[in-house]
Amino acid sequence: METQPEIDKSSVTSLIEHWSQLNLEDRKEYFNQLLRTDAEELFLNLKAPYQYELLSELSPLEKRSWIRLLAPDDSADLFQLFPLEQRQEALLLLDSQTRHEVIGLLAYAEDDAGGLMNPRYIRLRPEMTVEEAIRYIRAQARNPIEIIYYAYVLDFEQKLKGVVSFRDLFLAPPDRVIQTIMKTDLIFLRDNVDQEEVSRQFSRYDLLALPVLDQNDHMKGIVTVDDIVSVVEEEATEDIQKLGGTQALDAPYLKISFIDMIKKRGVWLTILFVGELFTASAMSYFEYEISKAVVLTLFIPLIISSGGNSGSQASSLIIRALALREVGLKDWWRVLIREVFTGLSLGALLGFIGMLRVVFWPIKDPVYLQHYVVIAITVSLSLVGVVLWGSLMGAMLPFLLRRVGVDPATASAPAVATLVDVTGLIIYFSVASVVLGGTLL
C-alpha cells in the first residue's frame, strides 16, 4: 500500500469496463484469471444478476467466500435470484447471524422499502454520552456494518427515538448525553411502502439514509440513497417501456429471451390490433361517402395520425406529471381546461397548414380540382376536431386509469393513438357529410 498512487489508473473502473465488453463465457474466464483482490473488487461492484452469473457454476464451498463478502441487503438481492430449491442450501453458506437477517429480508417483496433495506445500522441508547457513543461506534465499525452518516437512537423496545449525524457527534462536548443532541423530528419509511414511494421520499428530502419502521414503530433497518439511484432508473425504464406500448421487460434488451420478448410485445400489439379492427368497421359504416368521394380517403392517414400524435403528447406529459406527483387526481379539471385551449390552438395550427396543402399542392384528380375549396374546409375542420379530441383523450385517460387503480403508464402512445383512430375517422366523415352534403356527397 506504500506505492505512489496514480490517478489515471483507476483499476475498478478498468476492470468493470473490460468485463462489460465480454460475453458470458469470456466473463467467467476473465473472472477466474484475475488476482483474488481484483476479482473481489469486481464482484462487489457488479449488480446481483451478474454476480449470480459468475457464481452459478462454482461449488458450494467456492460460493461461500464470495457470498460472505456481501452486505446482508446485497446478499438478499443475490439470493432472490437463486431458484427456490437451491436457495435453502445456499443460505446455509452464511454465518448464522447474517442468515437470520437475510431470511428476514427475503420475506419482504423485493420492491418494498423492507426489501431494499439493510438491517445493519448504528444503534445508540438515548442515555449514552457522546464520548461513549463515539467509542461504541469505533467498536461497531469492526463489523461489516453499512456505516453511514447517521446513528439511530433506540429505546429498550427497539423504537426509534432520534437520529444523530456524525457531524453532530463530532461537534458536541464529549460529556453531553445523546438524548440532548439527537434530532427528534424524524423522517422515516414504513416497511411496506413500495420503492416508487421510497425514491420519492429521497428525492424530496435529499437525505443519505432513511430508517425503516414496521407497523409497531420498531426499527427494522435503513435504506441508503445509493441503492435508490438504481431504483429510480428502474422505475423510469418501466414507464418508458410501457409508454412505448410494451410490457416492462424486466431485463436488458440483449439479455431477455426471444420468447419473452415476443410475449411482452405480442400481448399489447394484439390488444391494440383488435382495437384497431374497429377502424375497418367505422369505415365500412361510411362506405357510401367513400365510394362517392374517393378523394376523401387520401387524407385519412393524415387526419387520424394527427389525432394520435397530439394524444401521445398529452398522455406522456400527464403520465410523467402523475408519476412525479406534479399533478394529483384532484387536478384533473385544471388539466382538462388547459388541454381544451392547447388542443384548439394546436388543431388550428395544423388545420391552417392542412388547408395550405390542399390549396397549393393539388392532387391531379378531376373531382379534387373541382371541389378543392370544400375539401380544404373539411380537412381543416376535421383536424381541429381530431387534435382537440386527441389532446383531451390523451390527458384524461391517465387520470381515469389511476382512478381505477391501473398504472397510468398503460395509456401508452400506441394505446391512445388506437383509441383516437376510430373516433378520428368518425369525426372526419361526420364533418365531411355536413360540409360536402349537396356538393360532393
Next chain:
Amino acid sequence: METQPEIDKSSVTSLIEHWSQLNLEDRKEYFNQLLRTDAEELFLNLKAPYQYELLSELSPLEKRSWIRLLAPDDSADLFQLFPLEQRQEALLLLDSQTRHEVIGLLAYAEDDAGGLMNPRYIRLRPEMTVEEAIRYIRAQARNPIEIIYYAYVLDFEQKLKGVVSFRDLFLAPPDRVIQTIMKTDLIFLRDNVDQEEVSRQFSRYDLLALPVLDQNDHMKGIVTVDDIVSVVEEEATEDIQKLGGTQALDAPYLKISFIDMIKKRGVWLTILFVGELFTASAMSYFEYEISKAVVLTLFIPLIISSGGNSGSQASSLIIRALALREVGLKDWWRVLIREVFTGLSLGALLGFIGMLRVVFWPIKDPVYLQHYVVIAITVSLSLVGVVLWGSLMGAMLPFLLRRVGVDPATASAPAVATLVDVTGLIIYFSVASVVLGGTLL
C-alpha cells in the same frame, strides 16, 4: 430539546406536506407565519425554484439570512435562478469565502459534474496520523461543511492521492499514517462530464460521493449521491417527454406558461404533420387501385397503425437501452438480427388475426364478399411486411440518431409512426397490386 419525541409527528414531513398543497400566495403567507426554526427546516428542504419563489419579495437584508443557511452548491442552484442583473447584488449577501466558492460553481454549466458539485469536503494530508486526522475532522465539523462518509487525501499541489472512509479511520490504530490506510484505487469525475454520465457512475458504483477533478487532476469538489436522485429523475422526464413527441418541458406541467406549452408541442406536431402530408401523396399515387377497389381503403388505418405500434415498441426499448448503456452503437447488428425475427413473428401473429377478421367478420359489400379470400391474403401479407418494417425502422432509427450526434429519444413513438405510415401505405398497395392483379385490380 428534552421533550419526549413522538415518532408520528414528523414535523418536516408535515410542513412540506401542508406547504405543497397551497398555491403561491398562500405559500408565502404560510411561510411567514411559521416559527423561525420551522420556516428554516421547510426552506432547507425545498428545491431551488421553490426557495426562489419564497425569497423573491423579501428585502436584501431579509434575504441574507436565508441564503446564508444554504450549502454552497445549493446556494449556486438558487443564484442560477436570479435574473443576471440581480445576481451580482445578491452575491454580495454572502460572506466572502462562500461568495468565492459560489461564483466558481456558477461558472460551470448547471448540468455538468462541476455544476453539481460541492466545493467543501474534508481534506487530509497523506503524512497525517489517524489521530491527527480525527482531531482535524472534528475541528472542520464546526464549519457548515457537507461532511460525508469519505475524507480526501490531497498533496501540496491539491492533487488527489487517496480516499479514506470514516470507517477506515475509526478502525485504524491512532498512530498509523493516513498514506498507509488510504484507498488509492480512485473513482472520480471530470468537472466537464455531463450529469447523465455522473448519474451513470453513481448507479454503477453505489458510492455516496465522488470527487471531481479538473483537467490538471486538481480536486475541485465532491458530488454527493443525494443530489443525483433528482438528476436521474430529470433525465428520465426529458426522455419520456421526448418519446411522447414533445420537446422537454423543463418545468412541471401545471407551471409552464400556455405559450411555452404550445411552442414545445407545436414544433414537433407541425414537423410530424408535414411528414404525414406525404401519406396523401403516396395514396394519390395509388389512386387507380383505390378507385377500382374501394374496399382496400377500409383496412388502411389498421395496417398503418400496426406498423406504427410495432415501431413505437422497438424504438422505446432501444432508446432506453441506449440511455442505460445496455446496448452500444457497436451492437446495432445484434439488435437488427433480433428485430428481424421479432418483427416476422409479431407480423405473423397479427397477420393471422387479420385473416380471421376478414374471413369471419365480413363487411356487407358485394365486391368484398366475392373476393374475401384474396383480400384476406393481401391484408395478412401486408401486416407481416409492415410490422417487420416498423420494428426495423423503430430499432435502427435511434442508432442512426446517436451516430450523427442527435439524442436518440428524438425517435419518438409519433416520429416513428409517421415514418412508417408513408412506407406502410406503399407496402400495402404494392402487395395488393401483386396479389389482386387479375382479380380485383
